[in-house]
Each structure stands twice: as structure tokens, then as C-alpha cells.
Amino acid sequence: MTVRYALYAAPPPDDPLWSFGSDTIGYDAATARALAFPSGAPFDAPDWAALTDDPRRYGFHGTLKAPFALADGFGEADLMEAAMLFAERRPAFTVKALEVVSLKSFVALVPAERSDDLHALADDCVRVFDGFRAPTSEADRARRLKSPLTERQIAQLDQWGYPYVFDDFRYHMTLTGSLPEERRAPVAAALAARYRPIAAPFRVDALVLFRQEARDRQFTILARFPFEG
Template identity: 75%
Template sequence: MTVRYALYAAPAPDDPLWNFGSATIGYDAAAARDLPFPSGTPWDDPDWAELTEDPRRYGFHGTLKAPFELAQGASEADLLEAVMVFADRRPAVEVPRLAVATLGSFVALVPAERSDELLALAGDCVRVFDEFRAPMSQADRARRLKSPLTERQIGHLDNWGYPYVFEDFRYHMTLTGSLSADRCEPVRAALAERYQPIAEPFRLDALLVFRQAARDQRFTILGRFACGG
């Protein structure tokens, strides 16, 4: 059994943003249970479950440090304590208003404006918690290299276990899996209309540790640690 952990940002379980994102992908990672899709477009498309299969595996979130296995000698308790201490020393980050956008072939919520504070937090999470990350397996590296990566991104992959960090980081909260070219804009527009009533800045006031018990299982929330700062 290969356990993986990830450091994510996510709203509280009673936040409208959490409800929107979790309902859209059909899974609540806080309660570790499936959710019925809401009624209406695009959720009532007959293939919506298939289109959201990938984000359902990870739960609704924004990545700060991508999934990793624990390094030899590190324990789950060690990781949780380190995240608790780190979060307590960091101020909350006001993420600019999120907008529904297409990123490549999938749809996600992304900040409408650049946030240097968010970029700094994500970069620090990558660096500080890398001591807990086991070296990437050759199989995982080969899987990542199937995507078109720049030389810099390949360097990030080898050094940090994930290609999209630092200069290549773009905060996003995934709402769909890969879509065909003709589906991207209609799905984006429909989700943007559904999201509009709750569109506002996202206060990132906690760091969350997600856990995946095995590769064929879904991530669940293991711990939520409030920012202090």
C-alpha cells in the first residue's frame, strides 16, 4: 500500500466555495463521501461523472505542494506537526477573486489577479516540506514526462517532484478533467454562470494535509491547520 500526502488550500466545509467545488466534482473530501451532482447545466450532462473522474480522485483543492510519498524515516505525525508549526507562523493570504477559466483542456477556478503573497506561500511550501518527500519513482517520472514540459519544468520535476513550481506555478482549483476542444468553452461558460453568485476573494486562512491511502483510492482531508502569523 502506497500512502501519499499533499499540502493543499481549500475553504472550510461550510463555505459556499467548498460546496460549489465539491458538488461540481461529486465528492466531499472532508466527509470522504460522494455527492450528487446539482441539477442544471453542465452538471446534468450525461457524461459529467466521466468528465470529473480525475478531480474527484483528489478532492476540491488548490495545490501548494503536490502529492508525495513520505521520505524514509519521516512519519505522518512528523508531517502534521511540521505543517501545524509552519501554518501558525504564516499570515492568512487574501487570494484575489476567483474566476472560472480554461487551463489547457480542463476548467478550473483561478485568481483573477496576480497575488505575490500566494506565490510566496506556495514556493515556501515546496521548499520547506521537501524533506518529507521520498524520491520520485521512475514510473511517476515517466508519467509526468508524457506531458509537454520545458527544460526548466523537467528540472523542477527532478528537483522537487513536480514540474509546475516557482516560476511555473499557477494556482488553480480544478473543476473538470480533460475536455475535448469543443466542450471547453461551453462548460467553462456554464460553470462561470453557476459560480457567479458566490464569486468573491478567497481567504486562504488554513493549510490542509490531504491523504491518499492507496493509488486507487481518493484523497481525504487528514488535517486542517489555521494560519496564525
């Protein structure tokens, strides 16, 4: 059994954004409980559970440091202490707006415009916490290489354990798995309509540590470290 961890930016569980994302994927990572999908489009599609299987495994989130197993010599307490110290020095900031878009083959919430603060946070998380990361397994590397990656992204995968970092980073909060091309626009439009009533600036005020007990288990929130810088 290999426990994995991930560092995410995610709204608190009492935020309407958290409810929207968790309801959409049918899982609340704060309580580790399955959720019934809301009524109406797009949730009434008979295959909606299958279409959200992938994001349901990870919980509603936006990645800062992608999932990793701990390197030899480190324990969970070490990672938690480092995350707490990191957050204590970090200032909170606000992303002005999020929007629902079709991103490649899936639908996600993304910043409506680039946030330099968000990019800087992700860049620092990639670097600061990489010492805790066990080397990427051959199986995980092979799985990543099934996606079309540039030479730079392959190099980043090998160095940092994840191809989409630094200049290739795009913060997104995944709402679906891969969709057939003809369904992407309708699903994005339906989710955008659902999101519109609760749309608000996204306050990034904590580093959220998620934990996965085993590969066949869902991620859950282990701890939330408020930014105090």
C-alpha cells in the first residue's frame, strides 16, 4: 500500500464554491462522503457518474504540487510541519474571477485571467516540497507519457514528477473526466449556468494537504494550513 499526498488550493468546506464543485463530482473530500448529484442538467445524464469518476477520485481541488509518495526518511508529520511553516510565511491573495471552460477534453473552473500570485504559489510549492517526493515510478512515468508531452514537459516530469509545472502550469479545478468532443460545449455551458449564481472572487488563503490511503481509494483532506504572511 502506497500512501500519496498532494498540495492543493481549494476553498473551505463552508464555501459555496466547495459545495458546487463537490456536488458536481459527487464526493466531498472534507468528509470523505459520497454525495447525491443535484437534479437537472447536466447531472441528469445517465452516465454522469462515469463522466466524473476521475475527478471524484481526487476530490474538488486545484493542483499546486501533484500527488506524490513520500521519499525514504520522511513521515507524514514531517510533511505537515513543512506545510505549516510554508503557510505561515505566505500571504493570502484573491483571484478576481473563475470561469467554467472546456479544457482539452474535460471541463474545469479556471481563473478568468492570469494570476501571478497563483503561479508564484504553485512554482514555490513545486520546488519547496520536492524533497519530500519519492522518485516517479516507471509505471507512473509510462502512464504520463501516454499523453502528448513536449520535450520540456518530459524533462519536467523527470525532474519534478509532473509535466505541467512553471511555464506549463495552468491552475484548474476539474469538474469532469474526459468527455466526447460533441458533449464538451453543452456540458461546459450547463455547468457555467450552475456556477453563475455563486460566482465570486476566489480567496486563496490556505495550503490544503490531501491524502490518499491507496491507489484505489479517494483523496481526503488531511489538513488545511492558513496563510499568515
